[in-house]
Amino acid sequence: MSIINGSLDRRTALLSTSNLTGNPFTRTEPSEEVIDRVFVGRVQQIREAAFRVLDRPRNLLVIGGYGLGKTTFMRKLLRELQSSKTIRFLTGYAPLRSDTAQGLQLAALSALAEGALRSAPPDSDLYRYAREVWEELGRIHGSASETIRAPDIRFREGLKLANGMYRRVVIAIDEIDKRDPQTVQSIVMGSRYFLDLEASFILTGRFLDAFSDIRASLLAAFDHRIELQPFIPEECEEILRRNLQIVRLEQEPTPTLLPFQREVVEAITQRANGLPRPLNLMADAALEEAIWEGVEGKTAKLEVTSEHLERALRREGNLVFNKVGADARELLARIFRQNGYVTGGDLDTLAPMGGLPEAIRTLDDLSKQDAVLRLGASEGPAFALTPMVERTLEQLQKEHERLQALWTDATSSTDVLTRGRALEEFADAFFGMAFKVVQRNARTDTEELDLLLERSADTDVRFHDSYFIVECKNWRSKPVDQRVISELLGKMQTRHRTQAFLLTSGEFTADAAQQAAYAFASTKVEIILLSGQDIETFLPSLKTVSDFLAELHRRQMVLRRYTR
Numbered sequence: 001m002s003i004i005n006g007s008l009d010r011r012t013a014l015l016s017t018s019n020l021t022g023n024p025f026t027r028t029e030p031s032e033e034v035i036d037r038v039f040v041g042r043v044q045q046i047r048e049a050a051f052r053v054l055d056r057p058r059n060l061l062v063i064g065g066y067g068l069g070k071t072t073f074m075r076k077l078l079r080e081l082q083s084s085k086t087i088r089f090l091t092g093y094a095p096l097r098s099d100t101a102q103g104l105q106l107a108a109l110s111a112l113a114e115g116a117l118r119s120a121p122p123d124s125d126l127y128r129y130a131r132e133v134w135e136e137l138g139r140i141h142g143s144a145s146e147t148i149r150a151p152d153i154r155f156r157e158g159l160k161l162a163n164g165m166y167r168r169v170v171i172a173i174d175e176i177d178k179r180d181p182q183t184v185q186s187i188v189m190g191s192r193y194f195l196d197l198e199a200s201f202i203l204t205g206r207f208l209d210a211f212s213d214i215r216a217s218l219l220a221a222f223d224h225r226i227e228l229q230p231f232i233p234e235e236c237e238e239i240l241r242r243n244l245q246i247v248r249l250e251q252e253p254t255p256t257l258l259p260f261q262r263e264v265v266e267a268i269t270q271r272a273n274g275l276p277r278p279l280n281l282m283a284d285a286a287l288e289e290a291i292w293e294g295v296e297g298k299t300a301k302l303e304v305t306s307e308h309l310e311r312a313l314r315r316e317g318n319l320v321f322n323k324v325g326a327d328a329r330e331l332l333a334r335i336f337r338q339n340g341y342v343t344g345g346d347l348d349t350l351a352p353m354g355g356l357p358e359a360i361r362t363l364d365d366l367s368k369q370d371a372v373l374r375l376g377a378s379e380g381p382a383f384a385l386t387p388m389v390e391r392t393l394e395q396l397q398k399e400h401e402r403l404q405a406l407w408t409d410a411t412s413s414t415d416v417l418t419r420g421r422a423l424e425e426f427a428d429a430f431f432g433m434a435f436k437v438v439q440r441n442a443r444t445d446t447e448e449l450d451l452l453l454e455r456s457a458d459t460d461v462r463f464h465d466s467y468f469i470v471e472c473k474n475w476r477s478k479p480v481d482q483r484v485i486s487e488l489l490g491k492m493q494t495r496h497r498t499q500a501f502l503l504t505s506g507e508f509t510a511d512a513a514q515q516a517a518y519a520f521a522s523t524k525v526e527i528i529l530l531s532g533q534d535i536e537t538f539l540p541s542l543k544t545v546s547d548f549l550a551e552l553h554r555r556q557m558v559l560r561r562y563t564r
Contacts, residue, residue: 010295011291014291014301014302017302018303019250019252019258020259020302021248022247023284023287023291025284027281029071030072035075036076036079037246038242040239041231041238042073042076049224050080052223053081057168057200059201059223059224060202060222060224061203061224062228065275065374066178066368068228068277071174072276074174074204089166089168090112090120090162090165090166091115091172092113092115092172093111093114093171093173094110094114094173095173095174095175099183099187101186101187108155108194108199108201110137112159113129113134115171116162117130125161126158126164155194159197169200170199170200171199171200171201172203176204184205188203192221195221205225230273231274233269235274236274237257237269239276239279239280240260240268244256244257259302259304260287260304261303267306268286275373278386278387282313285388286308286309286312287308288312289308289315290304290308293308313391314388317389317390317393320369320371320389321389329544330543331363332385332393333396333541336385336390336542340384340385341383341385343382344382347359350363370386371386373385393542397542400539400540404539406422407426407535407536410422410423423472424451424472427472430535433546434460434546435458435463436453437451437453449470449491450471451470451472452467452468453467453469454466454467458545458546459546460546460553462550463549465499468501469488469491469497471484471503477506479504479506479512480502480506481509482509485516485519489519489527492527493525498526499527500526501527502528503530506531506532507533512529513529516556526557528549528552
């Protein structure tokens with residue numbers, strides 16, 4: 001029996017109810033076949049760039065933040081030049097694959113060969129040259145030990161042939177903007193003479209990176225800068241509308257945004273802040289959420305609602321948030337506490353040791369992981385949380401508020417039994433955010449275990465046991481002593497466990513901490529101690545439980561390694 005055929009049929013039928021053949025929104029750049037149909041706006045910048053490279057070879061720098069559409073702009077410009085009916089342009093595009101000056105030269109050589117193979121007559125010397133270069137590039141692909149000798153000379157050979165057949169040669173090299181400023185400086189300065197050849201080079205750059213930090217030395221290689229600005233809301237809507245038109249079963253007389261409800265379109269365009277990448281990410285995720293719901297049989301008609309968008313944002317946000325490291329998550333939480341937006345002097349506080357440059361580099365890296373949006377222009381940087389990560393942090397804040405309420409119950413009641421049960425409720429909720437709680441109050445003839453945990457997708461790699469014991473002691477009037485540690489060690493030994501947690505609303509005696517340290521030093525058994533002060537430090541923060549426990553584990557184990 002097929003598992004997927006029925007689901008695929010239901011998906012196709014559901015899409016057809018909204019006059020669609022598929023989900024058109026992409027998390028990467030649009031394909032060459034559809035770029036003309038989905039490209040929106042930027043008319044003045046395209047014309048400006050075309051005029052610049054027409055009169056004589058000029059180098060252009062396309063400036064903009066991550067996700068602003070620099071690659072799509074560059075590819076659209078090349079297509080416009082290729083389509084000129086009166087002036088012959090040879091255009092080529094290639095991404096930078098090696099972080100050296102020779103890497104840029106190899107990218108230019110690849111772009112030149114690709115362009116010549118596409119447009120040069122097959123019986124021409126240029127076409128034969130391109131075939132040879134393409135074969136040479138194919139032989140070195142994936143091999144760091146081989147390279148084309150003197151790629152700049154090889155490029156000059158082809159450029160001479162191309163300039164004999166075409167009015168202008170335009171070479172676009174992408175993804176240099178994804179490198180750090182020092183690498184960009186090294187690449188461009190090492191290729192300074194190369195960029196003065198009889199060709200127009202188009203490169204991408206970011207605001208306030210190497211191109212502006214060392215303006216005098218680097219910008220001399222470029223005749224003109226084109227600064228891309230965020231799209232206005234009407235243009236964002238048009239991007240969504242054009243993408244949907246690509247996959248319509250029947251073209252609409254007046255293109256619509258169905259199956260998206262109006263309020264969903266407004267929410268997506270507003271949250272995207274004019275950046276096409278988060279716009280596409282949100283539209284893709286929300287549409288998939290609605291399709292999945294329909295395939296599961298919950299609806300017969302495809303309609304993307306605000307509920308679908310919210311669920312999609314939470315799901316995507318969790319993926320992004322969990323993918324970045326613990327330090328990055330803490331940084332994102334600090335931005336969240338500043339209303340999800342930082343600029344100017346706020347940036348210095350995010351990286352006090354490295355100051356503004358380090359903060360910008362860190363946030364730029366997070367923008368590539370769809371955790372933040374770079375909104376700054378040439379006058380200064382600004383960053384905002386992506387809508388997905390913002391939703392994740394809002395949910396994390398609610399979970400912390402719930403834990404705070406449970407903790408208050410556990411520590412404020414005057415009844416001992418009530419306090420004990422409340423602490424177990426807290427422990428269930430707390431550990432359930434980082435593990436799977438498989439049993440509470442597990443009883444045998446001789447003992448009782450407060451919680452049994454198993455690993456989950458949220459569990460940090462430091463916690464490697466197959467299952468874990470949690471012991472809770474709501475002792476506010478006296479500290480947890482050595483006897484409790486010994487009892488827990490016995491339970492662990494009976495079950496052949498190597499890791500356990502001991503939670504108290506109060507404190508631990510020095511002897512208890514010493515006993516846990518001795519157990520680790522002698523048998524490598526790890527008891528992670530969580531005091532009331534630890535919990536009260538954690539609750540106001542926006543750390544995940546997994547990050548908090550990992551940090552606590554690291555700190556305690558480092559101390560215990562030096563305990564004898």
